[in-house]
Amino acid sequence: MSATLTIAKRELRANFDSPVAYVVICLSLIALGFTFFYYEGGFWQANRASFEMLFVYLPRGLSWVVIPVLTMRLIAEERRAGTLEMLITLPVKDHQVVLGKFLGTWAVVLGLIASTLLFPVLMFKFWHLGTLDWGPIFAGYIGLVFYSAAAVSLGLLVSSLTESQIIAFFVTWLLLLALHISGMFMNRVDDPSLQQILAFISFDARLVSFSRGLVTTRDLLYFASIAAMSLMASFRALERRKWS
Amino acid sequence: MIEAKGLSKLYGPFRALDKVSFQVKRGEVVGFLGPNGAGKSTTMRILTCFISATGGTAKVHGVDVFDDPLEVRRKIGYLPQRAPLYGEMTVWDYLQFTSDMRGLDPSTFKSRMKRIVEVCGLAKVLGKDIRQLSHGYRQRVGLGQALVHDPPILILDEPTSDLDPNEKAEVIRYIQEIGKDRTVLLSTHNLAEVEAACARAIIVSKGRVVADGPLSDIRAKSGTVRYLVTIHEQKLYEGSEAYRAGSTRRPPSSDEVSEALGALPGVQRVRELPTDDKAHAFELSGALGGDLREAIFQLVVQKGWLLLEMRRESQTLEDVFKALTRGDERADRGRPLLAEDDDAAAVGGAAAGAAALASAADEDEDEDEDEDEDEADEGDDDAAEENGGDDESDGDDENDDDGDDDDADDDAKGKKDGR
Numbered sequence A: 001m002s003a004t005l006t007i008a009k010r011e012l013r014a015n016f017d018s019p020v021a022y023v024v025i026c027l028s029l030i031a032l033g034f035t036f037f038y039y040e041g042g043f044w045q046a047n048r049a050s051f052e053m054l055f056v057y058l059p060r061g062l063s064w065v066v067i068p069v070l071t072m073r074l075i076a077e078e079r080r081a082g083t084l085e086m087l088i089t090l091p092v093k094d095h096q097v098v099l100g101k102f103l104g105t106w107a108v109v110l111g112l113i114a115s116t117l118l119f120p121v122l123m124f125k126f127w128h129l130g131t132l133d134w135g136p137i138f139a140g141y142i143g144l145v146f147y148s149a150a151a152v153s154l155g156l157l158v159s160s161l162t163e164s165q166i167i168a169f170f171v172t173w174l175l176l177l178a179l180h181i182s183g184m185f186m187n188r189v190d191d192p193s194l195q196q197i198l199a200f201i202s203f204d205a206r207l208v209s210f211s212r213g214l215v216t217t218r219d220l221l222y223f224a225s226i227a228a229m230s231l232m233a234s235f236r237a238l239e240r241r242k243w244s
Numbered sequence B: 001m002i003e004a005k006g007l008s009k010l011y012g013p014f015r016a017l018d019k020v021s022f023q024v025k026r027g028e029v030v031g032f033l034g035p036n037g038a039g040k041s042t043t044m045r046i047l048t049c050f051i052s053a054t055g056g057t058a059k060v061h062g063v064d065v066f067d068d069p070l071e072v073r074r075k076i077g078y079l080p081q082r083a084p085l086y087g088e089m090t091v092w093d094y095l096q097f098t099s100d101m102r103g104l105d106p107s108t109f110k111s112r113m114k115r116i117v118e119v120c121g122l123a124k125v126l127g128k129d130i131r132q133l134s135h136g137y138r139q140r141v142g143l144g145q146a147l148v149h150d151p152p153i154l155i156l157d158e159p160t161s162d163l164d165p166n167e168k169a170e171v172i173r174y175i176q177e178i179g180k181d182r183t184v185l186l187s188t189h190n191l192a193e194v195e196a197a198c199a200r201a202i203i204v205s206k207g208r209v210v211a212d213g214p215l216s217d218i219r220a221k222s223g224t225v226r227y228l229v230t231i232h233e234q235k236l237y238e239g240s241e242a243y244r245a246g247s248t249r250r251p252p253s254s255d256e257v258s259e260a261l262g263a264l265p266g267v268q269r270v271r272e273l274p275t276d277d278k279a280h281a282f283e284l285s286g287a288l289g290g291d292l293r294e295a296i297f298q299l300v301v302q303k304g305w306l307l308l309e310m311r312r313e314s315q316t317l318e319d320v321f322k323a324l325t326r327g328d329e330r331a332d333r334g335r336p337l338l339a340e341d342d343d344a345a346a347v348g349g350a351a352a353g354a355a356a357l358a359s360a361a362d363e364d365e366d367e368d369e370d371e372d373e374d375e376a377d378e379g380d381d382d383a384a385e386e387n388g389g390d391d392e393s394d395g396d397d398e399n400d401d402d403g404d405d406d407d408a409d410d411d412a413k414g415k416k417d418g419r
């Protein structure tokens, strides 16, 4: 097994070795269920069976709790505890460390996202609550996969810039908060170019568009390039230790 | 196997390493000695390609650390300072992780583990979480981790610090065992360990190599031998001629003894040591190669004193260490990059290795040149130096007998000295 995968596996296990991971997953599923079905009337108010809101609430929950918690320790804590030195002095390249940590954490988030498939599957496959257009659901999940890659890699980047998990948590949280709600400020600013920027960076706007069944290369590229740039920047941040 | 040439490292304006050069040959176990902050860890991090040197080159197993870090790391087993391990993993899982990272196949790993468990004494803790282990056991796991791929070279950064004396002895025993068929670079600031495990030592201070050679050479560096003489304070030897003749019936005063000892030919310096016995204890220094014991014995017999103890000691490594690394805490590390002339002298001295060991006094002169603000202090030291090459007059005499059992004292002293 390559060093990258070994690191990914270790990260994965580090998250699932403690019961905390399972508790977090269960609680977030329950919380998501409540929000989805009851918040502001929720699912039952909509005329059509639509999972559009799932694709807004789920990523918000991920961005504001799960991903900052999972990513905060990735490099920051290793740097503080000194285990980074142990890890990097194994025969491994810096980019493999970054990639391995990213993959391990992304896998956890993807697992969580996959588990939310329970909602539509239970409701429409087993309990036959009506007919459902599976196209938008499928598109929405594609969006989630790409979104989560971007969010996790941003968290990883922040974690690679500090020695403090707490700082990493809050900075990641703020960053993701801003990226989610930037769309809301669109109507409040007058400057059209600023409006465009806000619309462009908004995670929510793109996720909604996925959940309506629209998979566009622009949206995919947006998330993918955030992920790629963050990973590259984390790699640089890790390399910087050599020269400081 | 390990070859460092003119390694320098700057942290901002701060010079952590200043043209460090040394070689470690195949099969050698070398002690890398120096007070805290001397640059030991920095050197080791450069050798393991964790950080890059600002200047100079290093080769490990013939491979340049700059060109091919991965190949270098494959040849090295490295234990960083304080053995930072993943606390949430079990010992077995951790070692398995290291083995996977190094690309060993499972059967090789299993067979290696047998030996590692035995050599490092890990049998009892294999299934335990690392965070539950005592520091001593963590160090052992760290050693085990460094041995998984059966590397030809081991780099161990203070494997015994923060351990209790039993654990220290234990770890040193493992290192002796491991070092039988490997090249080992072992950093520490505990000298007893170096004496136990290494044949050669490199002493660094303020980012420079100040001594490099076999222990016996380093020990001989100060050029003196110490004698400890203890004489009863209240009794005389009643069988002595002088006593029977009645010419002396009064026990000697300490001044008297001191004067008489000082008058012996070949004695360079006499210093009274504090004792709690009813005795006068003195430390004499004599020239290396000479032996004053006969003269001392004859003096004592002739005077009719009651001799309680007499011991001849070559200079301990600790004394040399102290002499060489003295003033470390006052170091002016913000030296400009281009202070070439005195640097060249220092590097030349170090590179010449065992054959041309610069004496402690020489080193001090160097210090004077590049540390102007400390001139006054260093001047004092030099004065002490002239009085006999030993300036530890600050009451750490109780450590002079250099036993393995006062590690704690050593550490405390290290801290005091390193401030």
Ligand SMILES: Nc1ncnc2c1ncn2[C@@H]1O[C@H](COP(=O)(O)OP(=O)(O)O)[C@@H](O)[C@H]1O
Binding pocket: A244, B011, B014, B016, B034, B035, B036, B037, B038, B039, B040, B041, B042, B043
């Ligand atoms: N990352 C760093 N940034 C700035 N200074 C450092 C850094 N690492 C070490 N130093 C300084 O370099 C000097 C040498 O450190 P080190 O090699 O750890 O010493 P040793 O291991 O011999 O105790 C110390 O004075 C230390 O404060």
Ligand SMILES: [Mg+2]
Binding pocket: B037, B040, B041, B042, B081, B157, B158
């Ligand atoms: Mg150190």
